[in-house]
Amino acid sequence: MPDEAFNKALPKAYDFREVEPHWYKEWTEKGLFVATFDPERPYFSMVIPPPNVTGVLHIGHALNNTLQDILVRYKRMDGYNTLWVPGTDHAGIATQIVVERRLDAEGQSRHDFGREKFIEKVWEWKASSGGKIIEQLKALGCSCDWSRERFTMDKGLSRAVREVFVCLYEEGLIYRGNYIINWCPRCRTALADIEVEHKQTEGRLWYMRYPLAEKSKEITKFITVATTRPETMLGDTAVAVHPEDPRYKDFVGKDLMLPLINRRIPVVADAVVEPEFGTGAVKVTPAHDLNDFEIAKRQGLQSINIFDENAILTEAAGQYAGLDRYEARDQVIADLKKQGLLEKEEAYDLAVGICYRCKTVVEPRLSKQWFVKVAPLAGPALKAVKDKQTILVPASWERTYDEWMTTIRDWCISRQIWWGHRIPAWTCAACGEVIVAREEPEACPKCGNTDLDQESDVLDTWFSSAIWPFSTLGWPDKTPELEIFYPTSVLITSFDILFFWVARMMMMGLHFMGDVPFKHVYLHALIRDIEGKKMSKSKGNVIDPLTIIEKYGTDAVRFTLAAFAAQGRDIKLAEERIDGYRHFVNKIWNAARFVLLNLKTGEEAMAEPPEPDSFSDPSERWILSRLNQVTGNVRKALDEFDFDVAAKELYQFFWHEYCDWYLELAKPALTGAEPDRQDAARWVTLTVLDHTLRLFHPFMPFVTEELWHHLPGQRDHIMVSPFPEPVNAWSDARAEGIIKQVMEVVSSIRNARSELGIHPGAKITVIALPHSEKAYHFLDSQENAIKTLAGVETLDLPREGELRPEDTAAVILEDLEVFIPLEGFVDIKEELQKLTKEEKKLGKELAKTEAKLKNENFLFKAPQEIVQKERDKINKFQIKLKKICSHKETLEGILRS
């Protein structure tokens, strides 16, 4: 009898809004996310890729953190000491921009406050509106150990940053120097190479004439150079040509007169010049082009800086001082034209560098910056991946990693902004000595002067991120956390920060901890919109995870993301897909509701699992056998980071095997009058539900936790219950074979019914004709199952040869036939057509198979089992064909009569 209490306890439709908020609170309050330190158990640890404090959760975060949470929940259930460290990144430039914009809205700028006051403002902002994203991660269900939440600028981490900086400096791996760096005139700071994005732009190539300083009779009077940035000519200090270029041989060593500025500049020979490009002569602007800077170093040329920090022309640009770089460009062109020195201009596409934060066109600029010498760090990091100490998943990234690590240039780590870790270097005002120290020095160690200026630059945000895996665990102290949880087990991140972050963590981890920071790096795809475009606010194609969570529920969103997370491919996310999985969550809910409805009131025990042998019904042995396989498959998939495979396996099993077949098969037993059969069915329905809920939990934490507490018996939380192990004793190939055949028979009868137009509710009589003893036993024993599922009232089972029923439609299977009486309402001609169509199809396949078997090469070279398989096919086809023919004859007979 259905239990009314349960019926009331579980509403007919799942309402995630009711269920989700409750459980997260309870998990947190009970401290279930807090790391365990049991020395007996293996460990599993991860550090979160720290989102920006300014950030709001976007769909990429949702994917990233869902995958992390799936893993950590799986491992936690599986008995590991687990630690998932959460935190946020101070995101130097990004955060400073946010706060500056707010000030700007009030008509103020950071300079109105000064450095200290401004930084205070940022901290205030962080306290009031930063870290929103942490709350959003909680809504997503992330089971981070929140008691260990860190921030890249908190006290401990700042100390670690300083320690790392000082050590590297003392080892000579950090240096200061004058180099061409990428300068963002809007952010007014240097950028690292990878912080510059390249955008294909329609530009122009201008050809300008530089006359010879001393006119000579033998040679032409000028050299033409081509450039995409004519304004930089104001800072030219030479023109370079290829040493072998016959056109310019006579010019080398002579001086040209730089137009507009009237400065004498030499013509130099340098091998980097491509004679084929442009005119084969290149203007050299050492202060504003890396290539030119290198030439200048080789040729001993001077550098003239013509831009200030806002990309406004300086005094060095003479009459052009005070102009913006683009105004200057127009002016220079106009003036050259006037003097007849602009030979021509042509359209030219080029890739311009833009700031990855604010998209302003960057200006290469010569300036004094701090650098990390990367080569000595990159070597070990390269080797660690080659030696599989850290395994990249998917492995295809190894090549990219490799290439980047071998061509990497020194890392510019100083930024001319205020928000960040200030570089711990001081300069003595008296003697100029540079002091790098952990603590602020009181006096110059060289001359004793106390007038010291601290370096005003701060460190690149990625500098502190690079040490995140160990700084968050307490380094430089020797903590139990470091002892137990380093190296971390896996890092899950998006591939677009492989270089920004992962590679640098590898270098720093190896250098300071002497070990890799993580054993596995799983690089997941980027989520794109349905057209494959990157999601961005300006394009208006973003899917906001918070909105869809609101709409479909967290579990549905999480499951969707997991099901999409196939390795090595971008994810094109369409919202409709989430709706499908929302239905699935409801399906689970209702299956559970059904199981509970059929349990005895209250006391139904999960006591001792009976041996599968003791079940009389193959359907029960089958579903347990399948559960055993599925459990193994899910574990394997998760161990290999195949989240999509795990999700799909579970989906298929739960819906299309457990719900569609097993629960339907169990209905007669559950509602029947045989107590033993009823108990067995109850036990199996409940056991499979119990196991699958636990298998589902990492993907769908909320609905599983809720249902778990409705199951009978004393239950702790599902999130700390054991993750199911395969039960090999349940494996039962015979039962699987039987049920497979039941499915075949039932499907064919259903198919025939549908095509014959027999009303689904109509209970019909069918005649089943076995062609073997085995088939007879099968039909005899599975009569009830077939009747239940195919809507059959009476199943007549004659012995072979006893009967050849007339006036019937036939379902022809391998060693049995099922006849459905036509009873006048079926078009025999249509039935004949159907049979003819099937006959044709079979005939084709038969011919194909026969041809194969006539091919001696095939017989000789193909493996035995493949050949045998083909032979079996022939048999099968021939029997079926024969039966189809005979049935056609019968029908034709009826037509004639």
Next chain:
RNA sequence: GGGCGGGUAGCUCAGUGGGAGAGCAUCGGCCUUACAAGCCGGGGGUCACAGGUUCAAAUCCUGUUCCGCCUACCA
């Protein structure tokens, strides 16, 4: 310029040497007492194109083409 990934059903994608698959969409039939957010059934594909290897190719190789991404100091 270099590198990587992809082109399979209307859409989104699995499948990586032996009889073309899933979800969604679509069409037809069902309110069968867990679920209409459901159930049952059907239709739909020269696996981008062209060569090659093989007894056998969606799968391996070569070329072509289209799409996407990353990378780059031809001014």
